Amino acid sequence: MSQHHPHATGEDRRPHVVIVGGGFAGLWAARAVSSAPVRITLLDRGNHHLFQPLLYQVATAGLSAPNIAAPLRQILRRQKNVTVLLGEVAGISPAEKQVHLADGRTLAFDHLLLASGATHAYFGHDDWAPHAPGLKTLDDALGIRRRILTAFERAEAEDDPAKRDAWLTFAIVGGGPTGVELAGTLAEIARHTLRGEFRRVDPRKARVLLLEAGPRVLASFPESLSEKARAQLQKLGVEVRTGVPVAAIDDEGVQLGDTRIAARTVLWAAGVAASPLARDLGVPLDRAGRVLVEPDLSVPGHPSIFVAGDLASIQCDGKPVPGVAPAAKQMGRHVARSILARLRGATPSAFRYRDFGNLATIGRMAAVVDLHGLKFSGLLAWWFWLAAHVFFLIGFRNRLVVLIDWAQAYWSYQRSARIILGGDRDG
Amino acid sequence: MSQHHPHATGEDRRPHVVIVGGGFAGLWAARAVSSAPVRITLLDRGNHHLFQPLLYQVATAGLSAPNIAAPLRQILRRQKNVTVLLGEVAGISPAEKQVHLADGRTLAFDHLLLASGATHAYFGHDDWAPHAPGLKTLDDALGIRRRILTAFERAEAEDDPAKRDAWLTFAIVGGGPTGVELAGTLAEIARHTLRGEFRRVDPRKARVLLLEAGPRVLASFPESLSEKARAQLQKLGVEVRTGVPVAAIDDEGVQLGDTRIAARTVLWAAGVAASPLARDLGVPLDRAGRVLVEPDLSVPGHPSIFVAGDLASIQCDGKPVPGVAPAAKQMGRHVARSILARLRGATPSAFRYRDFGNLATIGRMAAVVDLHGLKFSGLLAWWFWLAAHVFFLIGFRNRLVVLIDWAQAYWSYQRSARIILGGDRDG
Numbered sequence: 094m095s096q097h098h099p100h101a102t103g104e105d106r107r108p109h110v111v112i113v114g115g116g117f118a119g120l121w122a123a124r125a126v127s128s129a130p131v132r133i134t135l136l137d138r139g140n141h142h143l144f145q146p147l148l149y150q151v152a153t154a155g156l157s158a159p160n161i162a163a164p165l166r167q168i169l170r171r172q173k174n175v176t177v178l179l180g181e182v183a184g185i186s187p188a189e190k191q192v193h194l195a196d197g198r199t200l201a202f203d204h205l206l207l208a209s210g211a212t213h214a215y216f217g218h219d220d221w222a223p224h225a226p227g228l229k230t231l232d233d234a235l236g237i238r239r240r241i242l243t244a245f246e247r248a249e250a251e252d253d254p255a256k257r258d259a260w261l262t263f264a265i266v267g268g269g270p271t272g273v274e275l276a277g278t279l280a281e282i283a284r285h286t287l288r289g290e291f292r293r294v295d296p297r298k299a300r301v302l303l304l305e306a307g308p309r310v311l312a313s314f315p316e317s318l319s320e321k322a323r324a325q326l327q328k329l330g331v332e333v334r335t336g337v338p339v340a341a342i343d344d345e346g347v348q349l350g351d352t353r354i355a356a357r358t359v360l361w362a363a364g365v366a367a368s369p370l371a372r373d374l375g376v377p378l379d380r381a382g383r384v385l386v387e388p389d390l391s392v393p394g395h396p397s398i399f400v401a402g403d404l405a406s407i408q409c410d411g412k413p414v415p416g417v418a419p420a421a422k423q424m425g426r427h428v429a430r431s432i433l434a435r436l437r438g439a440t441p442s443a444f445r446y447r448d449f450g451n452l453a454t455i456g457r458m459a460a461v462v463d464l465h466g467l468k469f470s471g472l473l474a475w476w477f478w479l480a481a482h483v484f485f486l487i488g489f490r491n492r493l494v495v496l497i498d499w500a501q502a503y504w505s506y507q508r509s510a511r512i513i514l515g516g517d518r519d520g
Numbered sequence: 521m522s523q524h525h526p527h528a529t530g531e532d533r534r535p536h537v538v539i540v541g542g543g544f545a546g547l548w549a550a551r552a553v554s555s556a557p558v559r560i561t562l563l564d565r566g567n568h569h570l571f572q573p574l575l576y577q578v579a580t581a582g583l584s585a586p587n588i589a590a591p592l593r594q595i596l597r598r599q600k601n602v603t604v605l606l607g608e609v610a611g612i613s614p615a616e617k618q619v620h621l622a623d624g625r626t627l628a629f630d631h632l633l634l635a636s637g638a639t640h641a642y643f644g645h646d647d648w649a650p651h652a653p654g655l656k657t658l659d660d661a662l663g664i665r666r667r668i669l670t671a672f673e674r675a676e677a678e679d680d681p682a683k684r685d686a687w688l689t690f691a692i693v694g695g696g697p698t699g700v701e702l703a704g705t706l707a708e709i710a711r712h713t714l715r716g717e718f719r720r721v722d723p724r725k726a727r728v729l730l731l732e733a734g735p736r737v738l739a740s741f742p743e744s745l746s747e748k749a750r751a752q753l754q755k756l757g758v759e760v761r762t763g764v765p766v767a768a769i770d771d772e773g774v775q776l777g778d779t780r781i782a783a784r785t786v787l788w789a790a791g792v793a794a795s796p797l798a799r800d801l802g803v804p805l806d807r808a809g810r811v812l813v814e815p816d817l818s819v820p821g822h823p824s825i826f827v828a829g830d831l832a833s834i835q836c837d838g839k840p841v842p843g844v845a846p847a848a849k850q851m852g853r854h855v856a857r858s859i860l861a862r863l864r865g866a867t868p869s870a871f872r873y874r875d876f877g878n879l880a881t882i883g884r885m886a887a888v889v890d891l892h893g894l895k896f897s898g899l900l901a902w903w904f905w906l907a908a909h910v911f912f913l914i915g916f917r918n919r920l921v922v923l924i925d926w927a928q929a930y931w932s933y934q935r936s937a938r939i940i941l942g943g944d945r946d947g
Contacts, residue, residue: 139940140669140938140940141938141939157584157585157586157937158584158585158937158939159584159936159937159938159939160584162939164717164938164939166714166717166718167717167934167938170716170717171716176719176720177717178676179670179673179676179677196677198677231939231941232941235941243606246567246606249605249606250605250607250623250625287593289597290593290594290596290597290604292603292604293603494921494925494936497920497921498921507594509586509918509921510584510585510586511567511568511591512567512568512586512589512591512658513566513567513568514658514659514662
């Protein structure tokens with residue numbers, strides 16, 4: 094195992110900050126120390142920062158992958174104290190202050206920010222994973238897009254009516270924001286986008302089911318907005334089933350209590366689990382595997398190791414900080430400030446989450462918004478959601494192209510990325 | 521094996537025209553019989569028509585895949601006499617007038633257009649294929665994009681100077697239009713796009729080699745334009761080597777005569793071979809495996825079977841018709857007219873190729889154009905090439921987005937699709 098020096102020429106005595114993960118937490122932390130006397134190494138498995146809130150649009154063929162992603166190197170090219178490294182982290186040695194990469198390299202750090210996020214969790218049913226893919230990365234999104242588009246193709250080619258119906262049945266497991274977005278958009282595709290393009294099947298007869306084990310969809314919203322969301326979903330043609338957990342998933346469909354649903358396309362939006370790297374820290378984790386951090390987001394017993402974003406478990410004002418993009422950005426910036434405070438010999442302050450509100454989109458012209466008492470839904474909420482998301486997309490070009498795609502989708506019901514890529518086209 | 525009826529409801533006595541391939545030849549043939557009393561089944565492996573002339577832009581991260589592709593169903597949705605089927609053709613029985621699909625289905629036809637195009641040819645060196653991928657499909661393009669972007673990442677992570685140089689060396693085999701486009705664009709990426717984004721390597725030091733076994737690049741152009749192209753390539757920083765064939769390709773590089781070139785990225789733009797389906801027809805083929813068609817583009821001895829596009833070998837005015845998009849469109853339309861003539865009891869006319877000229881792009885502001893005597897190169901040729909290609913792109917939205925991407929690329933040197941997708945990120 095060789096010691097790796099990102100700045101091999103000359104000895105660099107600036108403290109070395111290693112950031113694992115180029116998501117909202119990691120990237121915002123890196124940006125917040127742009128002028129500080131530290132050298133930063135940002136590690137990520139992929140070469141890009143992903144605007145995850147719009148990932149469901151890539152999965153449902155409304156946007157192309159590069160629309161919602163930007164190369165980390167490009168974003169950070171002017172910030173000369175950052176080195177971006179593409180690499181998979183295999184382990185962390187907190188006591189030795191080392192990060193081990195899968196290719197055998199080792200990075201020594203003075204300060205570490207672990208912001209490697211979350212992945213899908215199947216609640217002990219990992220055998221469901223191949224039948225019900227989840228949505229976390231661009232590759233996940235392109236795989237789901239392929240499944241959705243291929244299902245309609247298979248239905249068109251199928252002679253057996255029962256088999257055809259199973260190809261035209263889409264079950265989404267999990268009624269949180271991602272499940273609601275996927276279900277609403279799928280219903281729109283079936284009812285409008287594909288209309289008139291098939292000769293043997295009518296895509297409008299496709300069934301889209303949203304399966305939520307709990308009593309209501311969008312459980313993190315006030316109950317009145319959950320009701321609005323349910324009504325809007327039903328108006329779009331989605332069958333919402335709440336209160337019954339999924340008992341089994343296989344290649345042919347879903348078992349929901351006593352009911353068998355024949356569905357060749359099942360998508361998983363039900364659960365996330367923290368990145369397994371959290372276990373390497375040797376500190377207590379919560380039930381979802383997230384690190385129970387100190388008020389300043391450091392790891393108990395390791396003042397120079399911080400956790401931010403979906404991997405951090407913390408309460409603010411008696412409520413858990415949610416796993417959303419604004420919280421991740423705020424945590425990332427706070428960790429940057431904490432590290433700079435430590436370097437000055439000061440004590441880092443406690444993290445405080447500024448909750449600007451909660452919004453979720455449902456489908457064409459439908460969304461729900463909760464701005465602390467100010468609650469609204471429907472068309473106005475949809476415009477609010479659209480403006481907020483386009484505004485926060487990185488890069489002017491992406492914003493413009495996303496707006497064009499959406500304007501075109503809005504008027505024509507067409508979707509610009511209905512291209513099946515890669516994989517087994519017959520599967 | 522079950523007989524498949526695309527129009528299962530009611531008996532349809534209209535003649536059944538089967539088109540294999542939704543490229544320029546197949547799609548233009550289908551469109552040309554929109555109002556004819558025939559029913560058409562268009563078969564393709566993919567769900568989209570691909571604007572192949574811009575495929576190199578997807579491979580070099582300038583455009584995203586959906587920018588240059590459109591779903592066949594969407595293009596043809598208003599043409600009610602066409603059924604689009606996603607499927608792989610496994611074989612053809614010309615005497616029985618049947619097309620056999622890989623999934624076991626059989627389609628009976630009255631008229632057949634075989635327009636399944638060409639694939640890469642390694643001249644008996646199929647073992648080179650994994651080391652030197654070719655560029656024919658969107659999946660090919662995304663794979664090449666991944667290799668190019670990953671090579672720079674690997675160089676940044678590499679400590680050994682010789683290995684680092686090998687990651688920064690790109691060899692393109694074949695000096696035809698595709699090889700010239702790839703080489704010119706790669707040089708632009710290395711010199712400009714990635715500038716300032718790496719901390720340990722200087723992407724401007726990357727070597728881009730264009731290897732052509734023949735005496736000059738762009739052999740299908742007049743010699744003066746080949747010279748201009750060579751000069752423009754060299755100005756962009758491409759090393760052009762002509763007159764020496766490649767002797768071997770492996771994972772570490774290329775053997776060029778007595779010279780060994782250590783290059784971790786080798787791209788194949790040297791040869792194409794006709795689709796193997798041509799062999800099923802049992803008629804004479806040319807050296808590249810293309811069908812030697814009759815003057816009306818029918819297959820000798822099978823007047824109801826036609827071949828068009830890259831799969832057809834035909835001479836017009838004593839010159840072979842080239843494998844370019846305008847020729848494929850013209851052939852597709854001609855086959856449509858020939859089928860309609862046969863249905864009327866008339867004799868189809870001979871195909872005549874209208875050659876509007878030849879153009880190739882080289883890189884930023886560089887191209888060559890040959891319009892029968894009117895030859896020009898450089899910036900004016902590049903604008904001409906851009907206008908022609910954007911004009912012929914299917915769909916208003918694609919044209920607009922491509923223009924935005926290019927305008928942005930032109931002013932900023934940035935490329936909008938620098939996202940590594942799928943595959944083994946470490947490979």
